[in-house]
Amino acid sequence: MVQLVSKLPEVGTTIFTVMSQLANQHQAINLSQGFPDYPCHPNLTAALAEATNAGHNQYAPMTGVPVLRAAISQKLSLQHGISVNPDTEITITAGATQAIFTVIATVLHAGDEAIIIEPAYDSYAPAVIAQGAVVKRVELSAPSYQIDWSLVEQSISNKTKLLIINNPNNPATTNFSSEDLNQLAMIAEKHDLLVLADEVYEHLVHDDAKHHSVLSHEALRSRSFAIYSFGKTFHATGWKMGYCVAPAALMAEFRKIHQYLVFSVHTPSQYALAKHLEEPAHWKGLASFFAERRRLLADGLNKAGFELIPGQGTYFQLAKYTQIQPQMSDVAFSEWLTKEIGVACIPISAFYASGKDDQVVRFCFAKELATLDKANERLLKLA
Ligand code: PMP
Ligand code: GLN
DSSP, rough: OOOOSSSOOOOSHHHHHHHHHHHHHHTTTOOOOOOSSSSSOHHHEEEEEEEHHHTOOOOOTTTOHHHHHHHHHHHHHHHHOOOOOOOOSEEEEEEEHHHHHHHHHHHTTOOOOOEEEOOTTTTHHHHHHHTOOEEEEEOOOTTOOOOOOOHHHOOOOOTTTEEEEESSSSTOOOOOOOHHHHHHHHHHTTTTTTTEOTTTTTTOBBBTTTOOOOGSSHHHHEEEEEEEEHHHTTTTTGGOOOEEEEEEHHHHHEEEEEEEHTTSSOHHHHHHHHHHHHHHHHTTTTTHHHHHHHHHHHHHHHHHEEEOOOOOBBSSEEEEEETOOTTTTHHHHHHHHIISSSSSOOEHHHSSSSSOOOEEEEEEEOOOOOHHHHHHHHHHHOO
């Protein structure tokens, strides 16, 4: 037998795969893994067909096709009033996931430390560990999941190189205030840290709230890699298309890893996305698109006896289930709800390395209204 020493001995199957499989197995309505069950915009799929038919089927430039980088630069100018050089500061990636891995591989040397604020999306820590670097964790608690920045600062050592933030946050559903951003900037400057800002839910903020991007904060812009996903913004998670924005000097190093990780990403999708970005309404209307879905699911969860944790962003709703099953762990509850009630959710303990269990579960409302109606009908059995 060949022997291989695992680089990630603690990693198993992700909770998203586990819960989606369980949902399929029990014909449960899958509100666990975050992906839409409605089609993406017909203009987008038409633009993809057009791009392939027009012959855009060979390797794209390593950094991404110029029309797409230009369209992103234009979007950032509209959104934040900033000027981003499309040639030196933007790279198109295979989803946010590849951008995240690339940033982490670019920044961290063996023995360096990166700070992750938990509950955290699952792709950060394994990427850090795969570099031979060390994860320092700061745990937040339900129901507010507010960041105590003094705790973040206390976890910094002279080996710390990178602070990883996710805003709006999956799964905490929080959205930074401008004061959060100032605190982050103060700490990053004081300790000379780089920032990985996962902003894939930038357009999914509720109740007319504002998304405070690192790109719109001068001090942070100069030391951040900001990461975005067309999968989230254009309801096309299967396309696995995203991009990274960073100052030229940082981006030059990012590209050294990127060119040997993938070299370049899917060409026709890039042309299609460039065309779709020509119409700002395609991304400006997202908050209102989700508002109705959020209200509908919240109504169903309330009637079923869940205690909702008010969210500020993302397409997830957090809920405490202690009035329904006071004794169950969040994992046991998620399995029970999937099997017995026919609605799948995600246990929040899966987003903590320690398995911290505040008896909170996450439901995805990026679904057809009919899907949410059906889920609500099933949940009503709990009332
Ligand atoms: N970051 C966060 C916080 C996410 O929730 C997701 C996926 N849903 C990603 C990154 C990955 O995005 P992509 O599918 O574009 O790789
Ligand atoms: N980001 C999605 C979620 O949080 C799922 C991504 C995945 O399946 N890896 O549910």
